[in-house]
Amino acid sequence: MGLFTTSPQRSFPPFWTQYLAAFAREKSQAGFLGSTLDGKKLDTTRFVVFDTETTGLHYKEDRILSIGAVTVINNEISIAQSLELYLKQDIYKPESAKIHGILRNGSYEQVNEQEAIEKCLEFIGTNILIGHHIGFDVAVINAALKRAQLGKLKNRVLDTETLYKRLVHPINRSLQEKRYTLDELAEALKIPLHDRHTSAGDALITAIAFIKIVKRLNSDGSLTVKQLFRKN
């Protein structure tokens, strides 16, 4: 048995192989030394703004209640290209229902976790994921992928909180260290709040925030996608 071979008896579901293949294709186009971000233009790149609602804040134990995502291309949010999934629940915490308004077996059409992941990966493809505190959302999806015995998400991610902080002058150090909730971010950017705590509504607010932030960062019109990933 060779060192680098995986066990032959394990076969992956097609959506996962497709997901991986798309990344491999993109990488091969970029070349061995190149980055997939090279030459990506801001106004043609498809960004997926992403939000999940969960039963709690422990990404390992808690489960996904809903997934909402919208796409942003050239500052435009397309409703036709959006995703809104509600998941069937095994673990259910009544206290979180109050915040999220998603009742167990509510009147929504529901999918199981496996289907949700499949639809979600199909929707996001190799696009860059945007989210507010996206680390948590990615961890939650990764936990679900792990339960399905699959690997982790391979998409690049951008956090709107980190991006927003680039707008704050370094001299305001205290603000640099501040944590912003989505509500606070929306308030700072003067975005009207409605539909908080539905994943699709949060995704829409995050998308508008993302567009606003990028416009401010791009005041001279020369910003590239790659520069968005620059570390401060």
Add this chain to the structure above:
Amino acid sequence: MQNTIAQRIYDFLKQFPPFQFMAESDLLDICSQASVLYLDKDEVIFKRDQAYGDRFYIVQQGAIKLTRPSKDVIKVVDICDEGDLFGLKVTSTDTYRTTATANEETILYTLPMEEFSAFAKANKAISNYLIASFASNIKDPYTLQQSGSLLNTYEPERSAHLLGLEQARYSTAIITCSPKTSIQEAARLMQQHRIGCLVITTDSIPVGVLTNRELRNAIANNIISSDHVVHDAMITQVVCAVPKVTVAQAQLILLKNGISHLIITEDGTASTKVVGVLSKHDIVVAYGNSPAELVKEIKRAKKTKMLRFTWEKATLLLERYLDQNLPISHILNIFSELKDALMQRTMELSLSKMAHNPPVPFTWLALGSQGREEQLLYTDQDNALIYEDVSPENNEATKGYFLHLANRMNKRLHKIGYDYCPADMMGSNPLYCLSLSEWKAQFSTWIKDPSPESMLLSGIFFDYRMVYGTQELVGELTASIYDQLSTSSVFFRFMAKDALKNPPPVSFFRNFLVESDGAHKDEFDIKNRAMAPLISGARVLSLYHNLRNINHTSERFEKLAELEPQNKELFESCAYAFKALLKFRVKQGLRNDDSGRFIKLADLSKEERLKLKRCFKPLRDLQEVLRVRFQTQNLS
């Protein structure tokens, strides 16, 4: 699939025309194809002469400016506010007619043009709305008065009414007699039925007409003996019309032939049966209560109750005038005539009830909005009385007489429908029933020693107008006031400061400032917040320019525009805005049967809200002019 965002867009769009005319499923369907667009200030959405895109836009938040070049300048065609739709291809042209720029930070919804057009074609309400709103391509911020009633102009009934195109009503209970009836018998018949016209028929076919005029001529020509018959006196040329004759047509026929009665026959000729008689009076009735008739009625009224009744009729007339969108200045002119007649008659009635004639000449003044001739509805009565100076020993008795008179007057006006003034600014208050020299002293105190408190009073008293009495007293008072004004600049500053006490009524976030407490919580006070700043601004500026005898706020602004060419545009838009606000208030008042002062914003349609907002635009600039000119910031 559940789609929360589409649902939210649906919730937003369904508030506005033309989307409110769409079926729920259709609108939801189109919303799921929407997209959301965020724009920074000054970002361009599309340019004039650019080919149409496949989507059109609705403002969700913020504002979009539509411009197009006009000669050398870029002209703002429209400012699209929340809920406004733009960029929709309606005509056959292939390119945008205007350039669309974000006027501020804006969020737009975009919808697919083709899908929407399909709905629009299938739905008459939508296409009507679109045609109407795009046909009136003359929108500009200051001339948008009509936009709310765009659809109304497409209703035939309304315009028909204005032109008299409806079928005329006439009397079908015709009194006839044969040509062989004696003249005396015919006259007796007319007397019995109290009519002015007899139709002379043989077998129901009209052969002649006998009216009051023919009878008069008969007397003059001495053909009234008992053996004279109708045939000798009647006119044999019968002017006829078809039963479907319109009011305007009938009026023309009467005028052309110089007659007062028109005979309606089955086919409109004199050879068929008579079916009715149309008189001049019927035409007057068809055109509604004419102001001339009302004045006549007021002058003849013997009791206050009859005055009240007549005035209610006048309100109906007002409603109709507003419906027909007559210019408000025209309506105001008519109504100030009517109101003057009303006041004069009320005074005559009051005087007739007094024990003796007034000891000295006096003048009854209308104050405030009545003084400015801007009152169309019932409001509070503000009035005052001046009487000629008398010797000190007689003053008490004279004052007593006039207080008594004023008391009667106020009571009568109350009966007619004018509420007592809550601040008691009425002639029956001993403070405001003064001799000429007392009034001069009073105004002198206000001018020489102004205080913020006295400004409320002077604001009302400086807009006075004579309603009844001797012109000389008013003339003398006015001369004395202007004399004092020329020596006091501090008074202007106080007055200007007072005019600034109400800030423009739209908040930073483009919302209306509403009342925060009291009985009218969350309602918009159109009088204090929108009209009062214009009224007081016009007052101080016209006093400053020594403009006498112009009391009307919009006329004051028009005059000011002539006097100050550098502010011409501003003053003209102030005049326009004031007229529009006044019309608005009157309409609201008629709708709710009150003074129209407090407006529930929730009851307004989107068009009305926008119209109101546009009227506020010149306010800020006007207040800036006052602030700079009168240096108000240094006043405590």
